[in-house]
Amino acid sequence: MKKLVLLGGGYGNMRVLRELLPNHLPNDVTITLIDRVPYHSLKTEYYALAAGTISDQEVRVAFPEHPNLNILYGEVININLEQKEIILSNSEPVPFDELIIGLGCEDKFHNIPGADTFTYSIQTIGKARDTYQKLNNLPANSFVSIVGGGLSGIELASELRESRPDLIIKLFDRGKTILSSFPERISRYVQNWFNMNGVDVVNEANITRVEDQLLFNNDEPISTDVIVWTAGIQPNKLVRELNVEKDKHGRVILTKYHNIPNHENIYVVGDCASLPYAPSAQLAEGQAEQIVTILTKRWEGKELPEEMPTIKLKGVLGSLGKKQGFGLMADRAITGRIARILKSGVLWMYKFHKG
Ligand SMILES: Cc1cc2nc3c(=O)[nH]c(=O)nc-3n(C[C@H](O)[C@H](O)[C@H](O)COP(=O)(O)OP(=O)(O)OC[C@H]3O[C@@H](n4cnc5c(N)ncnc54)[C@H](O)[C@@H]3O)c2cc1C
Numbered sequence: 001m002k003k004l005v006l007l008g009g010g011y012g013n014m015r016v017l018r019e020l021l022p023n024h025l026p027n028d029v030t031i032t033l034i035d036r037v038p039y040h041s042l043k044t045e046y047y048a049l050a051a052g053t054i055s056d057q058e059v060r061v062a063f064p065e066h067p068n069l070n071i072l073y074g075e076v077i078n079i080n081l082e083q084k085e086i087i088l089s090n091s092e093p094v095p096f097d098e099l100i101i102g103l104g105c106e107d108k109f110h111n112i113p114g115a116d117t118f119t120y121s122i123q124t125i126g127k128a129r130d131t132y133q134k135l136n137n138l139p140a141n142s143f144v145s146i147v148g149g150g151l152s153g154i155e156l157a158s159e160l161r162e163s164r165p166d167l168i169i170k171l172f173d174r175g176k177t178i179l180s181s182f183p184e185r186i187s188r189y190v191q192n193w194f195n196m197n198g199v200d201v202v203n204e205a206n207i208t209r210v211e212d213q214l215l216f217n218n219d220e221p222i223s224t225d226v227i228v229w230t231a232g233i234q235p236n237k238l239v240r241e242l243n244v245e246k247d248k249h250g251r252v253i254l255t256k257y258h259n260i261p262n263h264e265n266i267y268v269v270g271d272c273a274s275l276p277y278a279p280s281a282q283l284a285e286g287q288a289e290q291i292v293t294i295l296t297k298r299w300e301g302k303e304l305p306e307e308m309p310t311i312k313l314k315g316v317l318g319s320l321g322k323k324q325g326f327g328l329m330a331d332r333a334i335t336g337r338i339a340r341i342l343k344s345g346v347l348w349m350y351k352f353h354k355g
Helices: 010-024 043-051 125-136 151-163 184-197 281-300 337-352
Strands: 002-007 029-035 069-075 074-081 087-088 098-099 103-109 144-145 169-173 199-201 207-211 214-217 219-225 226-229 233-235 263-268 315-320 323-329 332-336
Touching: 010 029, 010 098, 010 281, 029 323, 043 125, 043 151, 069 233, 087 125, 098 125, 125 226, 144 151, 151 199, 151 315, 184 199, 184 315, 184 332, 263 281, 315 337, 323 337, 332 337
Parallel strands: 002 029, 002 098, 029 069, 098 263, 144 169, 144 226, 169 199
Antiparallel strands: 074 087, 103 233, 207 214, 214 219, 315 323, 323 332
16 A cells, blocks of 8 residues: 655645545555644634634534544654654654645744744644633733734734723734735725724834833833734744755745655645745645645656646635625725625635535
């Protein structure tokens, strides 16, 4: 039997399973999925988990079951490309013939002293739970600082506003305006929502140091009760440590068939892969579909396509609490209730396998 090992049961590898298991898995291939968490976690919803507006159960999706799928729960501590084995903290090494690395990303702290020690995170389900505990146990009128005005910072700030109207919330953003890379209409809409709902957006912020309950913005100290970090991501540490070529973000440079050069049987999917778009769940899924095409062709000994098609992305959708949202679909700006309904629809379709 050939051994295909999937590292991480996130959006990328979950799509691999959803494509392979019902249709394309030859009888002589077994899959081993390894994840530290015993279910697929909906990372795109961690902001709501942390804000306390959805339950933990709502961000879990069961892994599929199949006679040729074996699931191992544990912490991967090393990927040995040469020996073709995976080292786990709690069990024997796992050998592979083919590997898909989909371990996602982590916070990036840009070497800002204290940022990794004194801030909360929403990058893993465990960290999002810790952040939930901290935020939701705060007494009235506590001051929460959210560093990073990208999609996840905006979603967290607005969701927390609706969850805890008593808190003082400041969102520190580097740009001159919030979402400065989006069309002005979206930026204005989001800023207006924050104005109306009492979230203070601090533009042109430059966090230079973090201490316990203390944030330095442009070297100016600001006392705060909790700091949540949403100001940057980087690939999983295990991937950053791989001795292969990476781009300036630390993502693995791949061939057009999504495998590591000189390692035809080792693919990288999702946030760890160097692709010509910003990392996202939909990108991970689109890439995963292409990996399945390549894998099946290689298994069947068929010729690979000369060129791979462009991965089609549908756009970006962000929420502002449970009723409002914003987004860019086919380069068209959308704002308000319709954007929020679309976002909920996308999540629903994903959860119930309609997407
Ligand atoms: C708050 C927030 C909102 C977002 N909103 C959107 C959105 O609206 N749309 C969108 O497209 N994208 C969104 N994203 C980005 C999206 O979540 C990621 O791009 C996507 O999850 C990447 O998928 P992946 O398969 O690479 O990894 P992930 O989905 O992150 O999965 C990685 C898996 O690896 C496991 N793992 C990691 N390290 C180890 C280890 N050492 N041992 C064992 N297991 C391990 C993890 O448990 C996890 O299951 C959002 C992200 C955040 C944080």
